Amino acid sequence: xxxxxxxxxxxxxxxxxxxxxxxxxxxxxxxxxxxxxxxxxxxxxxxxxxxxxxxxxxxxxxxxxxxxxxxxxxxxxxxxxxxxxxxxxxxxxxxxxxxxxxxxxxxxxxxxxxxxxxxxxxxxxxxxxxxxxxxxxxxxxxxxxxxxxxxxxxxxxxxxxxxxxxxxxxxxxxxxxxxxxxxxxxxxxxxxxxxxxxxxxxxxxxxxxxxxxxxxxxxxxxxxxxxxxxxxxxxxxxxxxxxxxxxxxxxxxxxxxxxxxxxxxxxxxxxxxxxxxxxxxxxxxxxxxxxxxxxxxxxxxxxxxxxxxxxxxxxxxxxxxxxxxxxxxxxxxxxxxxxxxxxxxxxxxxxxxxxx
Amino acid sequence: xxxxxxxxxxxxxxxxxxxxxxxxxxxxxxxxxxxxxxxxxxxxxxxxxxxxxxxxxxxxxxxxxxxxxxxxxxxxxxxxxxxxxxxxxxxxxxxxxxxxxxxxxxxxxxxxxxxxxxxxxxxxxxxxxxxxxxxxxxxxxxxxxxxxxxxxxxxxxxxxxxxxxxxxxxxxxxxxxxxxxxxxxxxxxxxxxxxxxxxxxxxxxxxxxxxxxxxxxxxxxxxxxxxxxxxxxxxxxxxxxxxxxxxxxxxxxxxxxxxxxxxxxxxxxxxxxxxxxxxxxxxxxxxxxxxxxxxxxxxxxxxxxxxxxxxxxxxxxxxxxxxxxxxxxxxxxxxxxxxxxxxxxxxxxxxxxxxx
Numbered sequence: 001x002x003x004x005x006x007x008x009x010x011x012x013x014x015x016x017x018x019x020x021x022x023x024x025x026x027x028x029x030x031x032x033x034x035x036x037x038x039x040x041x042x043x044x045x046x047x048x049x050x051x052x053x054x055x056x057x058x059x060x061x062x063x064x065x066x067x068x069x070x071x072x073x074x075x076x077x078x079x080x081x082x083x084x085x086x087x088x089x090x091x092x093x094x095x096x097x098x099x100x101x102x103x104x105x106x107x108x109x110x111x112x113x114x115x116x117x118x119x120x121x122x123x124x125x126x127x128x129x130x131x132x133x134x135x136x137x138x139x140x141x142x143x144x145x146x147x148x149x150x151x152x153x154x155x156x157x158x159x160x161x162x163x164x165x166x167x168x169x170x171x172x173x174x175x176x177x178x179x180x181x182x183x184x185x186x187x188x189x190x191x192x193x194x195x196x197x198x199x200x201x202x203x204x205x206x207x208x209x210x211x212x213x214x215x216x217x218x219x220x221x222x223x224x225x226x227x228x229x230x231x232x233x234x235x236x237x238x239x240x241x242x243x244x245x246x247x248x249x250x251x252x253x254x255x256x257x258x259x260x261x262x263x264x265x266x267x268x269x270x271x272x273x274x275x276x277x278x279x280x281x282x283x284x285x286x287x288x289x290x291x292x293x294x295x296x297x298x299x300x301x302x303x304x305x306x307x308x309x310x311x312x313x314x315x316x317x318x319x320x321x322x323x324x325x326x327x328x329x330x331x332x333x334x335x336x337x338x339x340x341x342x343x344x345x346x347x348x349x350x351x352x353x354x355x356x
Numbered sequence: 357x358x359x360x361x362x363x364x365x366x367x368x369x370x371x372x373x374x375x376x377x378x379x380x381x382x383x384x385x386x387x388x389x390x391x392x393x394x395x396x397x398x399x400x401x402x403x404x405x406x407x408x409x410x411x412x413x414x415x416x417x418x419x420x421x422x423x424x425x426x427x428x429x430x431x432x433x434x435x436x437x438x439x440x441x442x443x444x445x446x447x448x449x450x451x452x453x454x455x456x457x458x459x460x461x462x463x464x465x466x467x468x469x470x471x472x473x474x475x476x477x478x479x480x481x482x483x484x485x486x487x488x489x490x491x492x493x494x495x496x497x498x499x500x501x502x503x504x505x506x507x508x509x510x511x512x513x514x515x516x517x518x519x520x521x522x523x524x525x526x527x528x529x530x531x532x533x534x535x536x537x538x539x540x541x542x543x544x545x546x547x548x549x550x551x552x553x554x555x556x557x558x559x560x561x562x563x564x565x566x567x568x569x570x571x572x573x574x575x576x577x578x579x580x581x582x583x584x585x586x587x588x589x590x591x592x593x594x595x596x597x598x599x600x601x602x603x604x605x606x607x608x609x610x611x612x613x614x615x616x617x618x619x620x621x622x623x624x625x626x627x628x629x630x631x632x633x634x635x636x637x638x639x640x641x642x643x644x645x646x647x648x649x650x651x652x653x654x655x656x657x658x659x660x661x662x663x664x665x666x667x668x669x670x671x672x673x674x675x676x677x678x679x680x681x682x683x684x685x686x687x688x689x690x691x692x693x694x695x696x697x698x699x700x701x702x703x704x705x706x707x708x709x710x711x712x
Contacts, residue, residue, distance in 0.1 A: 003705050032624045035400055037411075040393045042424070044417045046463050053463040055417060055424045061398045061409065061623065068398070068411045072459075074424060074466040075711075090711045094467035097707035101468065103428075107402050107409040110430040111450035112457065117708035152710065267391045267417065343705065349359050351453035352473035354508065355431070355446045 001350050003343040004116035004336055012335040013120060013328075015159040018128040019135070021065070021327040023299055026132070028064055029323070030300030035061040036323045044267040051078045051091060052270045060323025061107060062330070068105040069325035071118055075099065085218065104329045112350045114333050114342075118325075121332065123156045125324035126317065127214075129295065130234045131160025133253060133315035134210060136298050136305040138232035142209035143168045148201060148221050150174035150183035153236055154214035161212055161234075162191055170195040173204035174215070202226070213240040224248045229310040236317045249314035251306065252292045256319060292316075357706045359699040360472035360692055368691040369476060369684075371515040374484040375491070377421070377683040379655055382488070384420055385679070386656030391417040392679045400623040407434045407447060408626045416679025417463060418686070424461040425681035427474055431455065441574065460685045468706045470689050470698075474681075477688065479512045481680035482673065483570075485651065486590045487516025489609060489671035490566060492654050492661040494588035498565035499524045504557060504577050506530035506539035509592055510570035517568055517590075518547055526551040529560035530571070558582070569596040580604045585666040592673045605670035607662065608648045612675060648672075 028034040039058035046053040056073040075098065076091040092098050100118035105111065134142075142165045147158055150172055161167060170193050174180040177199070184197035198204050205211050205226045213221055213235040222233060224244035233249065235241050246252055293303035295315070306313050336342050384390040395414035402409040412429040431454065432447040448454050456474035461467065490498075498521045503514055506528055517523060526549050530536040533555070540553035554560050561567050561582045569577055569591040578589060580600035589605065591597050602608055649659035651671070662669050692698050 003701075005705070006708055006710065035398050035621050035623045037396045037398050037413075037621055038619065040396070040415070042391050042393050042415065042417045044391055044419050044463060046419065046422075048464070053417065053419070053424070053466070055393075055415065055426075055461065055463075057393075057413070057415070057426065059396070059398065059411065059413070061400045061411060061621075063400050063402065063409070063623070066402075068409070068430060070411075070413065070428070072426070074461045074468070076464075076466055092711070093465040094462075094707045095465075095703050097704070097709055098711035099461070099466040099468065099707055100712060101706065105411065105430040105455070106450075107400060107411075108404070108432075109449040109451075110409070110432055110455040112430070112455065115706075117706075119708045119710040119712050122712035152712070263394065265391050265393055265417075267419070268388045345359075345701075347451050348453070349361070349699065350457065350471075350473075351450045351455055352362055352475045353453055354362065354475040355448070355454035356456065356475050356478035356508065 001112050001345045001347060002114040002336060003345060004114060004332065004341065006117050006120045008336065008341045009116060009120040009332055012332060012339060012341065013124055015127060015131065016163045017331045018124055018328050019131045019160065019163055021331050022128045022132050022324065024064065025062055025323060025327040026296040026299040028062065029296040030302055033063065034323055036321050038263055039322065040263040042265045043270045045269045045271065046076060048076050048091060048093065050271060051076050058322030060321060060326045062323060062326040063107055065326065065330040066106055066108045067326045067330050068107050069322060069329050070103045071322055071325045073100045102325050102329055104333055111347060121325060121328050123153055125328045126153060126236055127156025127160040128328065129255060129317055129324065130157055130212065130236060130315060131164050132299065133295055134161055134232060134234055135164040137253060137313040137315055138165055138210050139230055139309055141166065142232065144208040145170045145210045145212060146205040146208040147172045147212050147214065148174070148204060149214035150180040151216065154183065157212045157214035157236070158187060161210060162193065167193050169193060171198045171204045171208065172196070173198050173201050210234065215240060227312050229312065231312050233314045238316055238318050241316065246288065246314065248312055250311040251313045252316065253295055253298050254292045254316045254318045256294050256296065256321060257292065258294065357468050357701045357703060358470040358692060359701060360470060360688065360697065362473050362476045364692065364697045365472060365476040365688055368688060368695060368697065369480055371483060371487065372519045373687045374480055374684050375487045375516065375519055377687050378484045378488050378680065380420065381418055381679060381683040382652040382655040384418065385652040386658055389419065390679055392677050394619055395678065396619040398621045399626045401625045401627065402432060404432050404447060404449065406627060407432050414678030416677060416682045418679060418682040419463055421682065421686040422462055422464045423682045423686050424463050425678060425685050426459045427678055427681045429456045458681050458685055460689055467703060477681060477684050479509055481684045482509060482592055483512025483516040484684065485611060485673055485680065486513055486568065486592060486671060487520050488655065489651055490517055490588060490590055491520040493609060493669040493671055494521055494566050495586055495662070495665055497522065498588065500564040501526045501566045501568060502561040502564040503528045503568050503570065504530070504560060505570035506536040507572065510539065513568045513570035513592070514543060517566060518549065523549050525549060527554045527560045527564065528552070529554050529557050566590065571596060583668050585668065587668050589670045594672055594674050597672065602644065602670065604668055606667040607669045608672065609651055609654050610648045610672045610674045612650050612652065612677060613648065614650065
């Protein structure tokens with residue numbers, strides 16, 4: 001059983017391979033050959049002031065690569081108010097650190113194959129998903145990208161779009177000048193494209209082929225009037241865009257409409273809960289939900305992608321799936337084994353000679 | 357993070373303490389201060405002939421002892437036919453072993469505290485549950501026990517009844533003569549009571565105060581006509597008794613009526629599924645379901661227990677709960693820490709410096 005660290009995984013991971021694995025997974029999903037299990041959240045009181053304990057898990061079974069994934073988050077959560085808005089802040093009480101884990105099991109032998117923190121895998125699966133959507137929806141010759149966001153998630157959004165299109169120019173905007181400049185500087189050193197920070201969102205999106213959002217914003221960051229014929233708009237959560245953006249798009253693809261229902265178990269006495277996903281326009285009447293298609297169906301050719309260079313396309317990464325960790329996990333595991341990294345613990349510790 | 361083995365746990369575990377922890381947990385459950393999450397089963401095809409892959413998990417949050425438990429089973433399952441009946445057989449393909457795990461997290465810090473195989477914990481939580489029920493339902497001076505079953509589960513049923521009543525005599529019956537004699541011989545050496553095997557079920561239950569079932573039978577093992585005034589009947593699954601037994605009982609307690617719904621995700625193409633729990637009489641009309649009470653309500657005094665020495669009482673351990681692993685896990689963890697056993701792995705391996 002292989003224990004890996006985020007640092008191990010960061011060195012190993014390859015965005016193109018992750019997008020490839022996800023593509024293969026979604027072909028299977030479209031044919032009923034991969035299985036998600038619902039995300040379950042248990043929320044209960046804990047003694048840290050104003051906080052609650054949140055235990056979240058979601059899984060996915062992917063027979064083609066013989067992987068069962070389980071992703072677990074075990075968090076102490078607070079909701080401090082900042083400028084009148086409640087934020088969601090996880091408190092690092094595990095020796096100054098946080099707790100998110102991915103476990104991979106073999107669907108052929110049952111055994112626990114690997115266990116690692118979820119950080120790098122999490123942002124990679126989000127990036128890979130939006131990259132895969134861009135591969136099917138953006139113009140084939142898309143060269144210019146406007147990236148909104150300069151944090152942890154924006155990094156893998158950038159990697160992903162570079163992996164699927166011949167990008168030559170990237171403009172980066174985020175609210176804090178220092179963040180966007182640091183991000184752009186570091187990215188420019190890492191990648192071949194011309195990457196620079198810009199001072200307004202309007203400048204960021206002006207003349208680009210692809211707008212990629214990768215923020216933690218609870219308010220829209222893209223305006224409908226910015227959209228031009230031929231553009232592709234990509235976002236990692238529903239809150240980053242609004243109904244007007246959806247209205248301007250000729251084709252809207254969402255991650256999945258078929259997500260197994262999320263289960264919330266909330267214990268009485270749990271303080272100060274705000275829903276993580278304030279859906280807003282998303283569930284309002286007139287959202288054209290029936291016209292949206294799924295990313296797996298798009299990948300499998302069951303739903304059309306872009307049909308002309310003038311179309312405006314939009315991908316909304318509306319929910320996460322435990323199955324994504326099976327795809328990214330399969331890549332990580334294969335590469336880790338080849339590279340011989342991680343702590344390899346005895347199989348006997350994680351198996352047993354009885355079966356209740 | 358402590359990795360324990362079944363052998364470690366077997367040496368550490370104390371049935372009285374487990375019953376005590378479960379009692380404390382059920383007091384909390386009755387007041388909404390403990391939280392189960394539903395059992396989820398993903399079933400999918402695998403390449404082993406005639407088999408499918410089954411991934412099962414269930415959890416429970418118990419703030420009083422600051423424990424979040426997750427129990428995972430990852431199995432290759434076949435259903436061979438034997439004498440016209442399909443049996444459920446797990447194939448040990450993980451290096452000749454099986455895969456069932458319990459993970460314990462802290463609800464105060466979030467961290468993964470321990471991970472161990474589920475075997476000993478599983479049979480202990482079943483035994484402790486039936487022991488707890490016997491504590492509240494059997495006559496206080498119950499001295500004679502008829503134990504039906506001589507396998508893995510029967511062992512903890514015996515431990516449990518010895519922990520809650522002044523038992524002096526135990527008769528053991530199971531279908532295979534060799535099994536019951538070996539079981540009785542080993543138990544007689546271990547415990548103070550007079551324990552012996554008997555050759556018929558009628559002899560086993562004749563003159564006893566408590567009938568305890570601990571079998572894997574899919575067919576009833578107790579007959580209504582065996583019941584006498586004052587008896588307590590205990591079973592570990594609904595199939596061990598039938599509607600006639602329930603009809604003869606003056607008071608019927610079930611483990612829980614409020615179980616979070618089980619979720620079955622079955623992939624198309626999964627071979628030869630038979631439901632693990634053939635409910636039979638259980639869900640038929642006239643089952644007096646509305647008269648049954650829950651074990652947590654019984655423990656909390658919200659439902660009456662035995663009210664006279666003549667009553668016939670019956671406890672049906674109808675479903676398992678992830679929460680039981682929090683109670684048994686809390687005991688195991690405390691004792692393992694005190695004894696200094698197990699492999700203590702660095703906390704850094706199971707935590708991270710980012711939080712997606």
